[in-house]
Amino acid sequence: MAAAAAAAAEMFTVEVTSQETVKPSSPTPPHLQTHSLSWFDQLAPPSHVPLLLFYSPPPSPVLQSLKRSLSQTLSLFPLLAGRLENEASQIRCGDQGVEFFEARVDSTLSHLQQQQLSLQSLDALLPCDRSCSCWGQALLAVQINTLSCGSVVIGICVAHKIADGLSLANFVTAWAAAAAGGGGGDIPRPNLGAASLFPPSEKANLALASVKWSLKPTKKLLTKRFLFDEANLAALRGSSSTRVEAVAALVWRCAMRARPEEAAARVSLAFVVVDVRGRMEPPLDGSSFGNLCIYAAASEVEAGDEGAKRRTEVKLRNGIKKIDKEYLGQLQGADGPLLAFEKGREAAREHGKGDDDVDDIDIYYFNSWARFPVYEADFGWGKPVWAGTARFFWKNLIMLMGRGGDGGMEAWVTLEEEEMVKFEKDQELVSYATSLASIAA
16 A cells, blocks of 8 residues: 555545556457547647546445446546557557545535535545646546545546547446446447547647647636526526526626726637537447547627627527538548637637737637536446536636536636636626635636
8 A cells, every 4th residue: 555645635634545556357459459549639738637526425335346347447448548658649558557546535525515615625636636747647547535424526537638528427437337237237338439530630730839829827817616506597598598508608798797998898709619429420429439529619899788698699509500510521631630720710700800819819718518427427326416527727717517416507617816806796697696616726
């Protein structure tokens, strides 16, 4: 057992009691020992995608069951137990394994569910720093946190270079099925063929080099959670919008109004992450693994007039509709990577802005996990009571999360601190959402 290590966290302490490497239960056959990245994967940042699942106390110890079922599941996801070489477009699937941590937490589930608990403190429940490089390291890490009340929090990080949020959710679904079924049940298998549709390309590097937009903060950031309950969501949506469109449009409007006076007339772009699986011709099944998302885009300048609500919702909806089978067919061509950011450029050109006008543009990034099956992850003792991600360090990033069975939604909003002060007091936001927690990012 590794030497015990303590991680200080606000209001509670996490003590890591063991660390080991878990490998697939059966060797990866030779024909699967090399996995090619798609060019979508090549465009993904070298960071990690985090997920936290909170569970009521299991009736019996679960560590050995979780470890055994993880090993069995890795046999179906051999790339997760492999290694990605620096600048390479392939994963060596040699069963190197994933990192598995066990930890004790001197806190209770009710304490962690407190509305005003700092999100920063939840980072200690995750197994890795999401800003670290994934090159040559484990691509997946798991931390099983046992609380003083007997509850369990499962923290998972996967390298973004090989997986998007839905891929991570699908892996967790498969792992849960293996655990609940004792390894003998029907474990969902991934479709690993994304690279055959979007093969790795040297043009991916050219595409990245052409983008001048930056996620890096220039000032202190603040992240806050906002809860939209089922009734307020219904009132916000009306009859014409989806939940995601309505909440994203509201956050976008309020964020624009929160900008400093001198920035009020700047062009605002909303980039919305769109899953391409169901939009392909023919559609890909939901088990397709990898980064299979692209940005839709909309642009706006004025958000304070009476028509702003309908206008922002329509612009978001129309931007998402443009990610259609014709456009995705173009992305499968030789110049696909170079077209990946074209929708954002088109939206900017609507207001006369080009690649060199980044100082005159504010960009807001929206990513929705609201429909991911994370609340279905039953490892054998019940579904999670709450699922969350973690704080991020990207300016103007908005994560939309589901709320299990209560029909609500959470928006995790990261803004510059001065803008957050105005944003959270916006009267339109306050009429629909409740503020839950905040952190300095």
